[in-house]
Amino acid sequence: xxxxxxxxxxxxAVGALYGLLGFAVIILLKATGVPNFAQGAxxxxxxxxxxxxxxxxxxxxxxxxxxxxxLVAISGAVFYALALRPNDDADHLNFIIHTLALSLLIIxxxxxxxxxGQPFTFPRVISGDAAFVLAGVSVxxxxxGTILIALSLASGFAWxxxxxxLGLQFLGVADRPDIATLLGVRTxxxxxxxxxxxxxxxxxxxxxxxxxxxxxxxMMDFYxxxxxxxxxxxxxxxxxxxxxxxxxxxxxNNLVTIYAGPDLGTIAVFLxxxxxxxxxxxxxxxxxxxxxRL
Numbered sequence: 001x002x003x004x005x006x007x008x009x010x011x012x013a014v015g016a017l018y019g020l021l022g023f024a025v026i027i028l029l030k031a032t033g034v035p036n037f038a039q040g041a042x043x044x045x046x047x048x049x050x051x052x053x054x055x056x057x058x059x060x061x062x063x064x065x066x067x068x069x070x071l072v073a074i075s076g077a078v079f080y081a082l083a084l085r086p087n088d089d090a091d092h093l094n095f096i097i098h099t100l101a102l103s104l105l106i107i108x109x110x111x112x113x114x115x116x117g118q119p120f121t122f123p124r125v126i127s128g129d130a131a132f133v134l135a136g137v138s139v140x141x142x143x144x145g146t147i148l149i150a151l152s153l154a155s156g157f158a159w160x161x162x163x164x165x166l167g168l169q170f171l172g173v174a175d176r177p178d179i180a181t182l183l184g185v186r187t188x189x190x191x192x193x194x195x196x197x198x199x200x201x202x203x204x205x206x207x208x209x210x211x212x213x214x215x216x217x218x219m220m221d222f223y224x225x226x227x228x229x230x231x232x233x234x235x236x237x238x239x240x241x242x243x244x245x246x247x248x249x250x251x252x253n254n255l256v257t258i259y260a261g262p263d264l265g266t267i268a269v270f271l272x273x274x275x276x277x278x279x280x281x282x283x284x285x286x287x288x289x290x291x292x293r294l
Contacts, residue, residue: 007254013143015230015250016150017209019243021220022227022234023154024201026242030161031170031194034095035236038079038103040224042199044217045106046072047206048114051122051215061123068203076199077192079106085188110217119214125207146208150243153201158239170194226253229269233276235286244284248272 021039028036036042049071053064083102084095114120126145161167170190206220213219227242230249234241252272257265276284 003258004255007258008251009143011251011254012247013140013146013250014212014254015247016147016243017205017223017246018226018230018249019234019246020146020150020153020201020208021205021223022231022242022246023150023157023239024198024205025227025231026236026239027157027201028194028198029236030239032191034084034099035228036195036198037096037099037224038083038106039198039202039227040220041103041106041110042072042076042079043202043206043209043223044220045075045110045206046199046203047122047210047215047219048110050203050207051120051210052114054123061125065203065207069200072199072203073196076196076202079199080192080195084191107217114217119216119219122207122210122215124211142211149204149208153204154239154243157197161239166190226250226269229273232283233273235280235283237287238283238285241283241285 021043024039024043025035028034028039046068050061050064050068053059053067054061057064059067079102083098124142126142161171205223209219209223226249227246230245231242232245233248234243234245249269249272253265253269256268260268280286
C-alpha cells in the first residue's frame with residue numbers, strides 16, 4: 001500500500017509538470033490555432049539561460065529567474081517572427097512543420113553552446129525537508145510547490161482568456177482569424193504576445209524539471225511527448241483538461257513502472273490514450289465542434 005501511495009503522489013507531481021507544459025501548448029492552440037512542437041525545446045533553452053546567469057554572473061537562482069523572464073518572453077516573440085510570421089497565410093500543417101524545424105534549431109543552438117559537460121546540476125527551486133508524511137510516504141515541498149504553481153498559472157490564464165478583453169481577442173483570433181482581422185484586431189501582435197506567454201510558461205516548467213532530471217539538451221523530450229498526450233487525453237480545447245490528462249498520465253506511468261517496469265509504463269500511457277480516444281475522440285473535456293474548426 002505504501003508503494004502504491006508513493007507512486008500516486010510522485011505521479012501527481014510529475015503529472016502536474018506534464019500538464020504545465022501541455023498548458024503552454026493549449027494556450028498557443030487557443031490563441032493561434034497551431035500546436036507548438038518546439039515547446040519542449042523552448043523550456044530547455046529557458047532553463048539553460050537561468051543556469052548561465054547563475055554560473056557566469058553568480059546570481060542567486062531567484063535573481064537569475066527574474067532576469068530570465070524578459071529574455072525568455074522576447075525569445076518567444078522572436079521565434080514567432082522567425083518561424084511563423086514570414087508565412088502567416090500558410091495552412092496549419094505548414095505551421096506545424098515550422099515548429100518542428102524550430103525545435104531542431106533551438107536544440108542545435110543549445111548543444112553548440114552547452115554540449116560539453118552535460119548533464120549539469122541545476123539549483124533546486126523549492127528545497128527543504130518533507131512537508132508532511134501521509135500513510136508512511138513523505139510528501140516533499142517540491143511536490144506541493146509544483147502542484148500549486150501549476151494550479152495558479154492555470155487559474156490566472158483561464159481568467160485572462162475568458163474575463164478580459166485582450167483574452168477574448170485571443171480566442172476570437174484562434175476561432176475566426178479572418179473575421180477578427182476585418183474587425184481591426186491586430187492578429188500578428190496578438191500571436192507574438194501568445195508566443196511570449198507560452199515561452200514564460202515553458203520557463204517555469206523548465207526550471208521545475210531541471211532539478212529532477214539534471215539539466216541537459218534532451219531533458220524535455222519525454223515531457224513534451226507526455227504533455228501532448230495529456231493535452232489530447234484532457235481535450236485540446238480545455239485548459240483544465242490538460243492538467244487532468246497530465247495527472248492521469250503521470251499516475252498511470254508511475255504505477256505501471258513500479259510494478260511492471262519502465263517499458264510497460266510507456267506502453268500503458270499510450271494504451272490509455274487509445275482508450276480515451278475510442279470513447280471520447282475529442283478528449284475527456286474536449287469540444288468536438290471547436291476541434292473541427294482548428
